[in-house]
Amino acid sequence: MSDSRPLAIFLMGPTAAGKTDAAIALHERLGCELISVDSAMVYRGMDIGSAKPSALELKRAPHRLIDIRDPASPYSAADFRQDALNEMRQISAAGKVPLLVGGTMLYFKQLVEGVGNLPAASAKIRAWLGQRWQEEGLCALHRALAEVDPDAGQRIHPNDPQRILRALEVYYASGRPMSELWAEQEVLPFPWRVVSLALAPAHREILHQRIAQRFALMLEEGLIDEVATLKQREDLHLGLPAMRSVGYRQVWEYLDGEMDRAALLERGVIATRQLAKRQLTWLRRWKDLRWVDSQQADALDNVLKLVRESGA
Incomplete structure (x- = not known):
């Protein structure tokens, strides 16, 4: 066909x-x-x-x-x-x-x-996460992601700042792991x-x-x-x-x-x-x-x- x-x-x-x-x-x-x-x-x-x-x-x-x-x-x-x-x-x-x-x-x-039922980008949360990145380092943010969203923490490489920050932003904006929101997507x-x-x-x-x-x-x-x-x-x-x-x-x-x-x-x-x-x-x-x-x-x-x- x-x-x-x-x-x-x-x-x-x-x-x-x-x-x-x-x-x-x-x-x-x-x-x-x-x-x-x-x-x-x-x-x-x-x-x-x-x-x-x-x-x-x-x-x-x-x-x-x-x-x-x-x-x-x-x-x-x-x-x-x-x-x-x-x-x-x-x-x-x-x-x-x-x-x-x-x-x-x-x-x-x-x-x-x-993009699933993901919240829109939040300049306030992004700025806060960016400040944490500067002060704590990317590895610390990846560990934080693994705690709140183990699936995303395993899937996203520790040296991938864009995806780490977005996954954390989704969690802090919605209160739910990004992996759960993606799983619900049609x-x-x-x-x-x-x-x-x-x-x-x-x-x-x-x-x-x-x-x-x-x-x-x-x-x-x-x-x-x-x-x-x-x-x-x-x-x-x-x-x-x-x-x-x-x-x-x-x-x-x-x-x-x-x-x-x-x-x-x-x-x-x-x-x-x-x-x-x-x-x-x-x-x-x-x-x-x-x-x-x-x-x-x-x-x-x-x-x-x-x-x-x-x-x-």
């Missing part, structure tokens, strides 16, 4: 794998409409450190869900799901194919599976037929080289000045999700005098490698995923071939 649902394309991959270039090419060659799936690019004023497409690139290939939120206002996976579904409906209704591109795997997962079919692609180098050392080169370039292009401008605002602090983004947190701590520039470069690269490792772990668990080696000379042709085979 044929699947009559409209087509959607997910272009996923670790940071620094070349997803933006591939997405722009798909927009220009096939007319796909782009939706960003990135928890840092949603924030205005966070351009260099998030590797946000340039103004010229956005003119060539507009990305939806970029620059839609002030950094002082937390943006959750539930917010993303609602916004992304609205954009996808508009694109499909116009006869186009939505192409969702990015590396925030939690957003992809909850877009497809739903799973409905996703309204789109999805083709999932992953763009990544076949060899980890190549990805590590790209990460190191890109973070060094971000520093040269003015990342420190970008964070310094944000840091001048009284309503921004390290307890906010935006300021905890990889790269931004390390530069903030550098500006606080916690390290010199050489240490900043080292810590920024290490944090980005850890992010890439988590992204790849997510991807290995993704069903029906088609991998493309981003280092191959014909990588873009392979992506185009897979997309065309899907009916786009």
